[in-house]
Amino acid sequence: MRGNHFESVMGVLGFGESHGKVSGVVLEDVKGGVIFPLEEIQRELDKRRPGKGNYASTRQEADRIEVLSGVMDGITTGMPICLVVYNQDQRTVDYKNLQEIFRPGHADYSWYRKFKIWDWRGGGRASGRETIARVAAGAVVKEMLSGIKIESYPVQIGKVGVENISDNFPNPISWPDPGTYDDVLYELSKAQEANDSLGGIVELRILGVPAGLGDPVFGKLDAKLAGALISIGGVKGIEFGGGFSLAGMRGSEANDQMGAGGFLSNNCGGILGGISTGEEILIHLAVKPTSSIESEQKTIDKDRNEHLIEIKGRHDTCILMRILPVTTAMVRLVLADCLSYQKLQEEKKLDLNDYREALDKIDEDILLSLRRREEISRLIGKWKNRHGKAVTDGDREQKLMDVLKEKAGAWQLDAEMVNDIWRIIIKQSKEIQENS
Ligand SMILES: Cc1cc2nc3c(=O)[nH]c(=O)nc-3n(C[C@H](O)[C@H](O)[C@H](O)COP(=O)(O)O)c2cc1C
Known part of the structure; x- marks a missing residue:
């Protein structure tokens, strides 16, 4: 089964279950003889860790990365690099009563239909723990993207949307708007009190991408980004630039006209015909509300007997904040791949x-x-x-x-x-x- 592979400038193979011993990644084709960015990887992993803020899962894991192979004295050897994080704070007991029944909103039912077995201990490979591999891999290619800046932040949580975006408003949920911060905290606390959860929208702004990345027809940059980002658990929708609002515009409004100084608007979101225009790439992702909730829900077991369940355990009221570093990592992997391919095509830069x-x-x-x-x-x-x-x-x-x-x-x-x-x-x- 190749679903655990992601092909970028390097091969990325994620492995490990949420309640297994480790979550890890094998990276192939990383050049030998270069400094391995272990600290950078750790910094990125720290961003996706649960347990930050009042609305996050209380699962507390240090998520310290350990290098098992492919690095010697801090330098890559050119051989497969295996990185693992030991799962330390899993409480399988929370899931024991779920061995026979499918959790609504989770992958249990579809996995059972496909594999005739599912990992009831927190979803196994369908759990957010698999994103450790993505984040670690994204950190490895970061240095290939000098000049490219990727910003990822929430612009909507539940029914509260941002009104103004500030560059400098540090807070535990990465909410970028001081003016609506209290509203969003209230929205989260109300959902939490009701044993319920919230979804929202992530905005990604990618600056400094040179024109010409991506390929026509099947190799389109927007198709690659969409595939990479939609593969993140809980992400259910994506739009580029004007996205769904373009459907209601006339051509005269939607077209990005051009002047001597460049484009006069950016409704296409920085990509035309699958190839970057050199303008900012703007993406919105719809993230569904966290599936695990303590309120009572209807479901069935393998024999289609009906049950009522309340999902105990430790879950984020909203997973948006934990998804942010994962989105950045996936964009990095796609861009690094496109850039290295582009370099190959522009023969003059090659040795x-x-x-x-x-x-x-x-x-x-x-x-x-x-x-x-x-x-x-x-x-x-x-x-x-x-x-x-x-x-x-x-x-x-x-x-x-x-x-x-x-x-x-x-x-x-x-x-x-x-x-x-x-x-x-x-x-x-x-x-x-x-x-x-
Ligand atoms: C970083 C991360 C953390 C997640 N944490 C949770 C969680 O605590 N509870 C939950 O119900 N879903 C969580 N999810 C979402 C589930 O993994 C996802 O909804 C599930 O696998 C079903 O897949 P789908 O929603 O993409 O269809 C998380 C996803 C990510 C990316």
Whole structure:
């Protein structure tokens, strides 16, 4: 299952369950011989820790990062870097009564439908603890983004929205507007008193992104950012620039007209055709209210018997504040990837090592694809075995070769080379099928 991987300028593999021993990440392809930013990673992790402010979970964890591999005397070795944080304050007992029933709003039901098992101890991989991996990985690429500033803050919690944004208003919930601060605290306290929770909207402003990042069609920068940000638990909506309000505008209002000094507005949110314009990238994320609430809710168990549940445990009234550093990390990972790819395209900035690194990455992708191909061949072998079908299917082989030949021609690849490679692949595939 590849859902735990995130491909950026480096491979990011997150692992560990909320109530397991550790939450961690393996980073691949980090250049050897560079200073490993351990303190920076710790600083970023401290930002996402629970237990800050009155409306946060009281789960208290130091979240001290430990390096298990890939770093020697503070310097990267070029080998996979494994980082872990020990889960110390988990109280599985809080979840014992939930072994059989699905918590509304959580991933329990859908995971059960997919895997026939779910981690009732706080959601396992669907818990916010998995974001330790994202934040740690984001901190590693931070230094690649000099000149780029990413700001992430709430602009709405529950029904209270900001009116003015101040640059300098430090407070435990990162609320940027002194004028509405008391209102938002009141909104939070009311929800907490009612054993309920709140959602809200996060605003992300990304400044200093050069024009030209992102690719046409399937590699669009907004598509990549959306994928990365929507993958954060609890994030249910995203808009760029004018977003949903563009739907009600006329073209004459929505279009960002241009003058000698540049764009006259930024309704497109800094991205046109999937490629950055050089203007500020503006994103809004809708975050749903925290699912775990102590008020009584209706649900069912595996046998569809109905139950009433109240979710005890320690939960944030609103998770928005904890999501902020995670959003920053995901944006960093996407931008770092786009920047390094852009560097490859602008050949003048390259040296031989850059080319070789790019080739190594492609070779790794090929190997991964071959592994996936083998896995599927094995499944086909089992299927054929069960259904009494012969492994060799001459017609299918011929069709496959014809299609590949046609594609090789269209993509200006050497047809003979493609033919040779696939003869080997098919031979191997048949051997695997025979032995499945
Ligand atoms: C940093 C972080 C912390 C979270 N903490 C909680 C929490 O304390 N309680 C809760 O119900 N959900 C929490 N969530 C949200 C759940 O992980 C999420 O709602 C759940 O996995 C279902 O996924 P979905 O909402 O994206 O569909 C948190 C998410 C993040 C990113």
